[in-house]
Amino acid sequence: DTEVTQTPKHLVMGMTNKKSLKCEQHMGHRAMYWYKQKAKKPPELMFVYSYEKLSINESVPSRFSPECPNSSLLNLHLHALQPEDSALYLCASSWDSGNEQFFGPGTRLTVL
Amino acid sequence: GESVGLHLPTLSVQEGDNSIINCAYSNSASDYFIWYKQESGKGPQFIIDIRSNMDKRQGQRVTVLLNKTVKHLSLQIAATQPGDSAVYFCAENNAGGTSYGKLTFGQGTILTVHP
Numbered sequence: 001d002t003e004v005t006q007t008p009k010h011l012v013m014g015m016t017n018k019k020s021l022k023c024e025q026h027m028g029h030r031a032m033y034w035y036k037q038k039a040k041k042p043p044e045l046m047f048v049y050s051y052e053k054l055s056i057n058e059s060v061p062s063r064f065s066p067e068c069p070n071s072s073l074l075n076l077h078l079h080a081l082q083p084e085d086s087a088l089y090l091c092a093s094s095w096d097s098g099n100e101q102f103f104g105p106g107t108r109l110t111v112l
Numbered sequence: 113g114e115s116v117g118l119h120l121p122t123l124s125v126q127e128g129d130n131s132i133i134n135c136a137y138s139n140s141a142s143d144y145f146i147w148y149k150q151e152s153g154k155g156p157q158f159i160i161d162i163r164s165n166m167d168k169r170q171g172q173r174v175t176v177l178l179n180k181t182v183k184h185l186s187l188q189i190a191a192t193q194p195g196d197s198a199v200y201f202c203a204e205n206n207a208g209g210t211s212y213g214k215l216t217f218g219q220g221t222i223l224t225v226h227p
Contacts, residue, residue, distance in 0.1 A: 004155075031213060033213075033215075040120060041219075041220075042201055042217035042218065042219055042220055043156065043201075043217055044217075045214055045215060045216070048213050048214065050213060055213065056213060056214055058214075090155050090156070092155075094213075096213075097213025098144060098205060098213065100146055100158050100161050101146075101158070101215060102158060103148075103155035103156045103157070103158075104155050105154055105155045106154075106155050
């Protein structure tokens with residue numbers, strides 16, 4: 001298995017909802033990442049997990065809460081989001097933090 | 113070419129031509145660089161990478177050149193095909209300290225290949 005999978009592909013939520021984005025990889029990678037990408041912009045790093053520990057948090061608001069249950073899974077819990085949080089959320093993984101990152105297809109999130 | 117903070121540049125070429133996409137980076141401490149291709153509605157796809165101890169690396173139809181003196185990176189695509197049409201991003205990995213693993217992307221270049 002040489003891919004990163006993300007679910008759901010699309011998500012529409014209200015500002016009071018709680019939802020979660022899921023990411024999975026079975027390549028044995030020990031680093032996993034969450035990125036946010038707005039239209040016509042590059043991906044922006046949100047969080048880095050290395051060996052299941054949070055190593056980088058790019059000053060992301062607390063309404064985004066990452067979780068790494070094991071080395072293959074990465075979740076992003078969403079609560080009380082704002083319409084400006086609407087974006088493509090990308091998950092990536094790599095052997096370790098200094099190697100090429102492989103991206104999933106993303107979850108297109110719309111906050112109403 | 114692309115540079116962090118500027119508007120998205122575009123490059124239009126004819127099928128069969130060679131394409132060159134440029135990228136300027138700002139962090140002289142970066143020691144690892146990657147080129148990604150992103151098609152509409154998809155996640156970025158790894159194309160080729162290069163470490164700072166090299167100045168050239170070749171893949172299948174692609175070559176990356178690194179000039180550390182002027183902090184410039186380029187991606188050359190030989191015999192460009194319509195399937196190469198996409199947005200191309202360069203990315204730098206800031207090594208060392210608490211930023212290890214942080215991948216910073218350039219603004220991207222839109223490549224359009226005309227049949």
